Amino acid sequence: MSRAFVNEDAGLDRPDLPELPVPPGPNIMTPRGLAALRDRLARRTTELVALRARHDRLDKLPEAAAERDIRWLEARLKAAVVIDPAAHDLTEVAFGLAVTVADEHGRETTYEIVGEDEADAPSGRIAPTSPLARALIGARIGDVVTWRRPAGTMQLEILRIAHADSPA
Structure with missing residues (x-):
């Protein structure tokens, strides 16, 4: 076929992009x-x-x-x-709450367990499906949980549980 009859611009008016995956x-x-x-x-x-x-x-x-x-x-x-975190009491770590933990060296870090679309690790917001959140959910103040990470396990002591927008 002659190149004169090929529409080289075909498809340029509507580019095909792959859809973004929507989790089930x-x-x-x-x-x-x-x-x-x-x-x-x-x-x-x-x-x-x-x-x-x-x-x-x-x-x-x-x-x-x-x-x-x-x-x-x-x-x-x-x-x-x-899920409104204000409905949770503060007796145990649950979705939407902020939890302050101390690692084996005494360093304190606060994490908030939020939805997948809200998760932002540098801001301390973690998804409930993350290994850290799974270790924390259900724990109470004074409990020591084991966080299984690729770099090895880490023991974390639960120090405080708070509503995310309230001071710890």
């Missing part, structure tokens, strides 16, 4: 996580409107990415199950 099952989150997810959806929707309003729309990739992100955010919101 409920999306357990705190009220703060729900608000953050809604904010992300609102921002991404506003960005999509701005992208569609561009005069030069030859590159459709940014629009396709925004549309894909919006589909993912909507799916995560549809699966949202909000």
Whole structure:
């Protein structure tokens, strides 16, 4: 076939992007996580409107990415199950609560157990499915738990349990 009859621009108006994986099952989150997810959806929707309003729309990739992100955010919101940590008493570590632990060297660290979409390890927010959260959930003040990590196990003593927005 002659190259003169090949449309080299075919498919450029609608790039195919792989979908973002949506985990199966409920999306357990705190009220703060729900608000953050809604904010992300609102921002991404506003960005999509701005992208569609561009005069030069030859590159459709940014629009396709925004549309894909919006589909993912909507799916995560549809699966949202909000657990309010304020409903928990502070007798044992539970979802949404902040827990302060001391390691074997006496160093104190505070972690908050939050939903998968809220998790941010550098901020001390960990997902309930993480090995650390699994070790902490259900523990009480004074308990020593074993955190199984790739670098080896670590013993952590539970010092304080608090609501995340309250002072420890």
